[in-house]
Structure formats: C-alpha cells, structure tokens
Amino acid sequence: MPWLGPLVLVAGLMTQPGCSPEPSAPGIASTDASAITLQPASLGLVDLDGKPADPFAAGQPVVLFFLRTDCPVSNSYAPEIRRLRDTCSGTGIAFWMVYPDPDEPIADIRRQLADYQLTGPALRDPKTALARLAQARVTPEAAVFNAAHALVYHGRIDDRFAAFGVKRTEPTQRDLAEVLDCIVAGRAVTNAPARAVGCAITFVP
Amino acid sequence: MKKKPNKSKPAPKNLMPPPEPETAGTRLVRWLVGFGIMGAAVAYAWMQRPQTPPFAVYVPRPVGQLTFDKDIAPIVFRNCAECHRPGQSAPFPLLDYAAVKKHAKDIATVTADRYMPPWLPEHGYGNFVGERRLSTDDLGKIQQWISEGAAEGVASDLPAAPTWPSDWHLGEPDLVLTMAEPYELPAEGRDVYRNFVVPSTVTTPRFVKGVALRPGNPRVVHHAFVKVNSDGQSRRLDAEEPGPGFGGMDSQATMPDGQFLGWQPGRLPAFGPPGLPWRLNPGDDLVVEMHLNPSGKPERVQPSVGLYFTDEPPTNTCFKIALTSLRLDIPAGERDYVVEDRFELPTDVEVLAVLPHAHYLAKEMKGWATLPDGSKKWLLFIKQWDFNWQGDYRYAVPVFLPKGSVLSMRYTYDNSTQNPRNPNHPPKPVSYGPQSTDEMAELWFQLVPLNRADLPRLATAYETKFAVHFRESKEDALRKNPDDAKARVDLGVILLSQKKPDEAERQFRAAIEAQPAYARAHYFLGLVFRQTNRGLEARSEFETALQLDPTDGKSHGNLGFILAEQGDLDGAQSHFETALRLNPADALASDALAELRRARSRRGTH
Numbered sequence: 178m179p180w181l182g183p184l185v186l187v188a189g190l191m192t193q194p195g196c197s198p199e200p201s202a203p204g205i206a207s208t209d210a211s212a213i214t215l216q217p218a219s220l221g222l223v224d225l226d227g228k229p230a231d232p233f234a235a236g237q238p239v240v241l242f243f244l245r246t247d248c249p250v251s252n253s254y255a256p257e258i259r260r261l262r263d264t265c266s267g268t269g270i271a272f273w274m275v276y277p278d279p280d281e282p283i284a285d286i287r288r289q290l291a292d293y294q295l296t297g298p299a300l301r302d303p304k305t306a307l308a309r310l311a312q313a314r315v316t317p318e319a320a321v322f323n324a325a326h327a328l329v330y331h332g333r334i335d336d337r338f339a340a341f342g343v344k345r346t347e348p349t350q351r352d353l354a355e356v357l358d359c360i361v362a363g364r365a366v367t368n369a370p371a372r373a374v375g376c377a378i379t380f381v382p
Numbered sequence: 383m384k385k386k387p388n389k390s391k392p393a394p395k396n397l398m399p400p401p402e403p404e405t406a407g408t409r410l411v412r413w414l415v416g417f418g419i420m421g422a423a424v425a426y427a428w429m430q431r432p433q434t435p436p437f438a439v440y441v442p443r444p445v446g447q448l449t450f451d452k453d454i455a456p457i458v459f460r461n462c463a464e465c466h467r468p469g470q471s472a473p474f475p476l477l478d479y480a481a482v483k484k485h486a487k488d489i490a491t492v493t494a495d496r497y498m499p500p501w502l503p504e505h506g507y508g509n510f511v512g513e514r515r516l517s518t519d520d521l522g523k524i525q526q527w528i529s530e531g532a533a534e535g536v537a538s539d540l541p542a543a544p545t546w547p548s549d550w551h552l553g554e555p556d557l558v559l560t561m562a563e564p565y566e567l568p569a570e571g572r573d574v575y576r577n578f579v580v581p582s583t584v585t586t587p588r589f590v591k592g593v594a595l596r597p598g599n600p601r602v603v604h605h606a607f608v609k610v611n612s613d614g615q616s617r618r619l620d621a622e623e624p625g626p627g628f629g630g631m632d633s634q635a636t637m638p639d640g641q642f643l644g645w646q647p648g649r650l651p652a653f654g655p656p657g658l659p660w661r662l663n664p665g666d667d668l669v670v671e672m673h674l675n676p677s678g679k680p681e682r683v684q685p686s687v688g689l690y691f692t693d694e695p696p697t698n699t700c701f702k703i704a705l706t707s708l709r710l711d712i713p714a715g716e717r718d719y720v721v722e723d724r725f726e727l728p729t730d731v732e733v734l735a736v737l738p739h740a741h742y743l744a745k746e747m748k749g750w751a752t753l754p755d756g757s758k759k760w761l762l763f764i765k766q767w768d769f770n771w772q773g774d775y776r777y778a779v780p781v782f783l784p785k786g787s788v789l790s791m792r793y794t795y796d797n798s799t800q801n802p803r804n805p806n807h808p809p810k811p812v813s814y815g816p817q818s819t820d821e822m823a824e825l826w827f828q829l830v831p832l833n834r835a836d837l838p839r840l841a842t843a844y845e846t847k848f849a850v851h852f853r854e855s856k857e858d859a860l861r862k863n864p865d866d867a868k869a870r871v872d873l874g875v876i877l878l879s880q881k882k883p884d885e886a887e888r889q890f891r892a893a894i895e896a897q898p899a900y901a902r903a904h905y906f907l908g909l910v911f912r913q914t915n916r917g918l919e920a921r922s923e924f925e926t927a928l929q930l931d932p933t934d935g936k937s938h939g940n941l942g943f944i945l946a947e948q949g950d951l952d953g954a955q956s957h958f959e960t961a962l963r964l965n966p967a968d969a970l971a972s973d974a975l976a977e978l979r980r981a982r983s984r985r986g987t988h
Contacts, residue, residue, distance in 0.1 A: 247474040249601075252678040256570040280484065293569075293679045339802035341497050342770060346572055346805045377487035 196359035197367050220306040225283055230300040232273045233326050238360050239271045240353075241320040242334075243313045245278050246289040248376035250341070251316040254334055255293035258317075261334075261353060262297060268361050272297055277313070277378050279303040305380045315375035319353045321366070329366040330356040333373035340374060440522025448527040449535025450479045457520045458482055459544050461499050464648050467546070471600035471647035477543050479534045490528045493521055499648065500771040507763035508736070510775040514648055551651050552592055555688030559583065559668060564684035565626045567602055567674050572805075573769075574674040575818050577635070578627040579611075579620045580687055582666050589659035592690035593643050594651040595670065599683045602674050604770045608643040608687060609635035609669040610662065614965035616669045618933070631816040635669035638662070640700025642737050642774035642828055649773065653690065655734050657697035658830070662689070665967035675770070698830045699837050700734070703844055705749070705791040705825045707814070708855035712743060712797045712821060714809040719743075719795040721823040726788045728843040729836035733781040736762050737774035737826040741818050742803040743795040744769075749825045754786040761789075762825070769803070769818070774826075782832075791825040814855065849876050867897035871906055883910050901930035905937050917944050935964035939971045946974075951982060 217231040224230040232239050242258055244251045262272045274295055276286050281301075290299055302308055311320030312331045321330040335348035352371045359366045448454065458466075458476050466476035476482050482489065492498040499514040516524070527533070548554075559580045567574060597603035611617070615634035620627060637643050639660035645651075654660070670685045705723040712719045738747050749762040761781065783789075797809050805819045806812070812821045831837050853876050859869035874889030887910045893903040908923030921944045927937040942957035955978055961971035 249473045249677065252473075253570070253676065255678040278484075280480075341492055341495065342500075342768065343802050345802050345807070347807060349807055376485075377491070379484060379487065 196362065197365035221304045222300050222302055222307060224300050225286060232271060232300065235271060236324065237269045237271050238324050239273065239322040241273050241275050241311055243275050243277055243308060243316050243318045243378065245276060245316045245376060246281055246285045248316050250338060250375040252293060254317045255295055257334060259294060261357065265357055265361065270360060274299040275302050275307055277302040277305045277308040279381060305378060308378050309380065313378060315373050315377050317375050318373040321356050323360065330368050330370065332371040338374035438518040440518050442526055446530060448523055448530065449533045449539065450482060451535030451537060452539035453523050454482065454527050456541055457524060459541065461514060461516060463544050483532050486528045486532045490525060493524050502764045502768060502771055503775055504763040504765060507760040509778045511778050512649060549596060550594055550688055552594055552653065552690060555594060556691045557689045558686055560686040561626060561684050563626055564682040567681040567683055568676055569679050570676045573818065575631055576627045576629055576672055576674060577616065578670045578672065578685060579616050580668040580670060582662060582668055584662055585664050588662050588691045589695060590662050590689050591659040591692040592653040594688040595645040596686040597645065598685045599681055600647060602677050602681045602683065604673045604675050605772050606645040607637065607671045609671060610638040611635035611667045611669050612663065612967045614967060616667055640702045640828060642735050644774045646773040658700050659692050659696055698834050701829050701831065701837065701840055703827045703829060705789060706851060707823045708851050709858055710814040710821050710823055712795050712812045714811050715798050717796050717798045717800060719797060721793045722791065724788050724790045725847055727783055727785060728839050730785050730832035731783050731829040732832060733761065733777060733783060733827050733829055735774050735776040735828040738762060738764060739772060739822055739824040740767055740793060741821050742769055742805050743797050743801060743812060743821050744793055745796050746794045748792045750790055751783050752788045752790065754784060789827060793823045795821065849880065852876055865896040867893040867900045867903060870896065871903050874906055878910065883914055886910055899930055901927045901934060904930065905934060908940060912940060917947060920944055933964055935961040935968060939968060942974060946978065951978065954978060
C-alpha cells in the first residue's frame with residue numbers, strides 16, 4: 178500500500194495521528210524535556226572516510242537511522258528507509274544512516290550501502306555517543322530531531338516486527354511516517370517513543 | 383473430552399507438566415505454586431508425563447567463574463556454529479569470543495525466548511534426532527555468563543573450533559542436479575513460496591538412499607522440500623509463469639515412496655532410513671519447494687540437489703499418513719479454533735518420523751497415540767507453531783505402535799489481531815487451501831508396517847479415511863455453492879474411485895451444466911463412459927476436452943485407446959504420440975504406442 182500521508186495533509190486534514198493541532202514552535206522541544214544543546218564535535222562522529230561529521234550542521238530537521246551490516250532486521254528495512262526518504266525529498270529534512278558499532282569494517286558498511294541502495298549521507302558513531310543522545314537501543318531504530326535539534330521521536334520505524342522472527346505481512350502502525358507527516362506539516366510531534374525490535378546496540382563505555 | 387485448559391495457572395494446562403521456564407529462577411516458583419493450587423491435577427499429569435520430563439532446574443555456578451573459553455564456547459560450537467559460520471544461513475558467524483561477546487545481548491534475548499536455536503518441538507514429547515534445543519543447564523550458563531559481563535577466560539581452556547568437511551556433508555553425491563537459471567527474489571514484500579523444477583538426468587531407474595540440498599542462497603531460504611513429479615504437471619505449471627519456478631503449495635509433486643525430504647537451516651543432511659531407498663525413474667522431475675524470505679535487497683536463488691544412489695532395493699515400504707481436516711473454516715477474530723482428527727491403525731507399525739504443517743494462524747500442535755491398553759504416547763508437541771521453521775522430525779528410535787492404536791492430532795488456531803503473523807489485517811474468515819493466506823492442518827507420520835505383507839491393509843484403511851475427508855470437504859463446498867464445478871468433479875472422482883460410476887456420472891454432468899467449457903469435467907465424464915463401455919460417447923467427451931484444452935495428454939491417451947478399439951490405427955497412433963510429447967513420462971501411452979507399432983509392423987502397415 179503506498180504511503181499517502183503527505184497527500185492527506187495537503188488535502189487539509191489537520192488532525193494527523195501523533196501531531197499536535199498546534200504548530201510547532203521553532204526552538205522549543207515539543208516532547209522531550211531532555212532536549213540537549215548539541216555539541217556535535219564532542220560526539221566524535223566521523224564519515225566513512227574518517228573525517229569529522231555533523232548531521233546537525235545545516236540547521237534543519239534530522240532523521241537518523243541506526244543500522245548495522247549484519248542485522249537481518251536492519252537490512253530488511255532498507256526499502257522502507259528509501260521510501261520514507263524519497264517521500265520527504267524537497268522538504269528540507271536531512272536523512273542520515275548511522276553505524277554505531279565501532280568494530281564494523283568500513284568496507285562492510287560501504288558494501289551494505291551499495292547492496293541495499295542506501296544512497297545518502299552515512300556516518301559512524303564509534304563512541305555510541307549519538308546513539309545515547311538519540312536514546313537508540315537497537316538497529317534498526319529511528320531518531321527524529323526537529324529544526325531546533327530537540328529529539329522529538331525515537332523508536333521503531335513501524336510495527337512490522339512484533340518480536341525477533343515474528344513479522345507482520347504489512348505494518349499496522351507506521352510510526353515514523355506519522356512523525357514525518359507532522360514535521361512536513363509544521364506541527365508538533367506528540368508520538369510517544371515506540372519500542373523497536375532489532376539487534377541490540379552495544380554501548381561503548 | 384479433556385478439561386478446558388486454564389491459561390492463568392501453569393500446572394493444569396492440558397494436564398501436562400509445566401512449560402520450560404522463561405528464566406531459571408521463575409521456574410521452581412511456578413512449579414511450587416502449581417503444586418499448591420492444583421495438586422491433584424499435577425499428580426494426574428505425572429501419571430501421563432512424557433517419556434523424559436523437562437524437569438531440570440538450572441543450578442547457578444559460583445559468581446564470576448563462567449568463561450567463554452571453558453563453558454560457553456562448547457555450547458556455542460555445538461548448538462550455533464553450524465549456521466553461524468561464513469556462507470551459511472545465519473547473518474553473522476559465532477566462531478570466536480569477539481563475535482559472541484559483540485552479540486551477547488541479543489544472544490541472551492533469543493536463547494531465553496527459545497527463538498534460537500530454532501527448534502519447535504517441546505523436549506520430552508517425542509525423542510528426535512538432531513534436537514537443536516539448549517538444555518536447561520546450557521541456557522542457564524549462557525544467561526549467567528552474559529549477566530556477569532561475558533568473560534573470555536584462558537585460551538588453554540578453549541576447545542578447537544569445529545570444522546566442516548565440504549558443502550556436501552554426506553560426501554560427493556553420485557549426481558548433482560542444479561536449477562538451470564537463478565530465481566530473482568524481490569527485495570521486500572510477502573514471503574515467497576515457490577516451486578522450482580529440476581529435471582532429473584537419470585537414464586535408468588535408480589534407488590536413492592540420500593538427498594542433500596544446497597539452497598543456493600541460504601540467507602533467504604527458510605525451509606525446503608524436495609518432491610518428485612512424474613507426469614509433467616509441475617513442468618507445465620512452471621511454463622505458465624514467467625521466471626523460474628511457480629508459486630503456491632500445490633505443485634502436483636509429492637515426496638516419493640513415503641519419504642520426507644526436507645531441508646531446514648542448521649539441520650545436517652542424513653541418509654534415509656536404512657533399507658528404505660526410493661525409486662527415481664527416467665523422466666521424473668525433481669521439484670524443490672522453497673519458502674523464501676525477502677532480505678531487503680534483491681537476491682538470487684539457485685538450488686542444487688545432490689543424490690546418493692544404492693543398488694540395494696528397499697526391504698520394506700514406507701507409508702505416509704496424514705491426520706488432517708480439509709474442512710477448516712476459521713471465523714475472523716476466533717482465537718482458539720480447534721482441529722482434531724484420528725486414525726486407528728489396522729496393523730502393527732513403527733513410526734519413523736513426523737511432519738507437522740500449517741500456515742500463519744496455527745499456534746499449538748499436538749500429536750499422540752492412544753495404545754490399545756489406553757496408555758498415551760506423545761509423538762509431537764509444539765507450543766507455538768512458526769511457519770518459518772517448519773520441517774520434519776525423525777525419531778531417534780522408531781516408535782512401535784501395536785495394531786489398534788489410535789493416532790490423534792489436535793491443532794489450535796488464532797485468527798485474531800492478537801496473532802501478529804495473521805496475514806489479514808483486519809482478520810477475515812480463512813478456510814482450507816494451498817496458498818499461504820489459506821490455512822492447513824496436517825500432521826504427517828512416516829510409518830513402516832512391521833510386517834510388509836500388512837501394507838495393503840494399511841493403505842486401504844488410510845484411503846478409506848482420506849476419501850471421507852475429501853468427500854466431506856467437497857460436499858461442504860457444494861453446499862456453499864452448488865455451481866462449484868471443480869468441487870463437483872472432485873467429488874465425482876472420489877465416487878469413481880469408490881466404484882460408483884453412476885453417482886460419479888451425475889456429478890460430472892452437473893459440473894458440465896454449471897460450467898460447459900470445463901475441460902476436466904468432460905475428461906472425467908469420458909472416463910466414466912469408457913469404464914462403462916460407451917465408446918462413442920466417451921470419444922465425444924475426450925474430443926470436447928481437447929477442444930477446450932489441447933495440452934491435456936490424458937485425453938489424447940484415452941482417445942488413442944478408443945480409436946484403436948474402433949480400428950482407426952493411424953488416429954490412435956497420432957494421439958498416443960501427442961500424449962507422449964505432452965508428457966514423456968506417460969508410461970501407458972509409451973507402452974500402447976510400442977504395442978501399436980509392433981502390431982502394425984507385423985501386419986506390414988508401417
């Protein structure tokens with residue numbers, strides 16, 4: 178089933194699930210009281226060439242996908258990640274793939290991005306600092322920061338996995354798509370974090 | 383009828399000892415509570431307990447003493463490494479400390495859930511070869527080791543990592559057959575159930591003692607069955623769909639001579655039961671049925687089948703029996719739909735293996751035998767069925783069942799939204815059928831009669847039972863829709879097999895009335911006419927069948943016989959030749975053609 182969220186919004190339906198009817202106020206964290214003043218330099222993020230990376234530099238809403246190369250749940254979401262990103266093209270939302278396992282070989286990451294056609298910026302989070310900041314637990318998991326860089330959603334992309342090995346034919350709840358609808362419509366996100374199913378992130382102490 | 387299980391209390395559930403614990407700690411408590419509340423039920427349960435009760439409780443080791451090298455590596459090598467090594471079905475290897483440590487959190491979760499290693503039967507309800515199930519002690523050690531920080535230990539304790547001989551565990555096969563071109567599995571979407579036809583190249587009949595499958599892309603293949611088709615039907619279905627193979631679970635192919643030829647991730651291939659090879663004839667096609675899970679990127683699948691031959695003919699005959707219901711009709715939202723079936727054995731048998739089958743709605747599966755003395759012998763118990771991990775299970779020791787024993791099954795289904803595997807959202811009524819969105823209820827047993835001479839008795843009893851199933855299901859269908867021409871023909875075929883040609887004829891005529899252009903109805907009506915010596919009418923029906931479906935080889939074959947009887951040898955020969963072209967394995971047509979040519983050469987007409 179095609180994802181029609183943005184069209185519905187364009188058609189003028191204002192009470193999209195998960196959105197506040199109030200417009201979001203730039204600069205104010207909508208749900209997460211722990212909104213942090215980001216200091217990207219201290220996170221130790223690097224791009225695939227090892228150069229410092231900062232997903233927040235452009236001052237726009239940011240969607241992070243925490244991924245790893247050897248997690249089948251993570252891999253199976255590649256088409257959905259592409260679809261969500263394509264649906265939001267031209268909206269000014271930045272999408273980043275984030276690899277939080279410091280031991281994952283760069284070559285494996287590059288191969289995965291190519292095999293699964295995950296074009297777009299990718300970065301490594303070798304200190305798992307960004308994963309901590311985004312409150313990510315597993316791969317795949319999404320984190321959404323608004324234009325003021327407050328964390329407004331983190332958790333599953335949708336509910337197609339009920340548990341390891343227990344997969345719905347189609348998701349019945351598309352959490353991230355709803356959140357993105359809200360952002361595109363300029364409304365505050367009220368979606369509660371939804372627990373993701375996937376491979377546990379091992380945090381670097 | 384047994385007491386309705388009480389879900390809130392563990393002990394009396396199905397009057398069985400309680401399930402294995404989620405964690406070692408809660409287990410004893412649950413047991414003791416169960417004893418306090420339901421002492422009588424538990425006492426009764428003990429009288430019926432399985433052969434080896436899963437009663438062990440994990441005794442924690444002294445804190446900080448468990449290490450990977452000494453305690454965990456042997457468990458991982460024995461239970462995980464077969465799949466978790468490069469090139470196999472698992473997504474990452476688990477062959478050293480670093481890898482196991484990296485995945486420790488997930489290992490703790492999936493072992494506690496019993497998602498890994500994947501093994502559906504409950505321990506103690508049938509003793510199976512190659513049980514891939516962690517013992518309570520091994521599971522406890524893994525959980526304790528991870529909770530204490532997953533220490534490595536000292537290298538001198540580390541056993542050698544296992545090694546594997548080659549891709550063919552049983553050695554180089556006598557014949558390897560590979561699918562001609564790979565199938566392209568899409569990156570996403572529903573699971574794919576697909577049948578791939580792999581023509582056999584044997585030129586003389588061979589006895590096959592072992593089959594090994596290389597799935598060609600183990601990451602996406604969840605299970606596979608190797609079947610045989612002798613009449614070209616599978617090939618025809620393949621040709622009707624673009625790309626290699628064809629969809630669905632109705633491939634017209636069967637596992638030959640009472641065999642179960644299954645492949646599952648992590649299961650080591652083994653030779654078939656001793657003395658029970660199966661026969662592969664020239665012209666037979668192998669059909670590899672595969673259940674494929676999209677991975678997120680397009681994948682290529684190209685299976686190879688390795689065959690191991692023997693010159694020794696079988697010393698007995700395997701026989702398969704399915705307990706089943708063809709009348710499944712599960713209302714939308716129903717959480718506890720029950721299917722039961724039974725079969726009384728007319729002879730002494732040994733049960734060699736069991737194969738349960740259902741789709742996405744089944745949850746609990748039970749199979750057992752009630753012996754003539756009233757005692758109960760468990761044959762299978764699956765608490766939570768998972769379509770993804772289906773397969774057949776071979777008993778470590780064949781299970782003897784005396785004549786008069788009753789085989790029973792009881793499956794339950796959840797067609798509500800509570801079942802995340804439910805393919806319909808919102809739920810809708812689901813009935814019997816071959817697509818994975820339909821449902822099935824099958825419990826297959828592979829048996830051998832203790833005395834080979836008893837086989838016909840066993841076969842007759844089973845056919846009688848199955849005809850009842852089949853007939854009832856067709857009568858159901860016709861009650862729902864009297865114009866269901868296919869059901870009418872199916873019913874007629876059963877009646878014909880029961881030597882009731884008059885009743886069969888009525889069904890075939892009614893089918894034609896409902897659907898005049900239904901080739902199969904004309905074919906079977908022709909068959910009734912042939913059987914009742916009405917050659918002219920038969921000829922007309924077969925000709926009509928062929929007008930509607932020129933690829934119907936059997937109508938050509940029948941016309942060949944009718945024309946030969948009527949003295950039209952040219953016409954007969956032409957029809958036999960066409961039948962044989964359509965199905966090179968049609969022995970009847972090839973024998974008839976040879977006979978006809980001999981007769982004609984004697985008469986000098988050709």
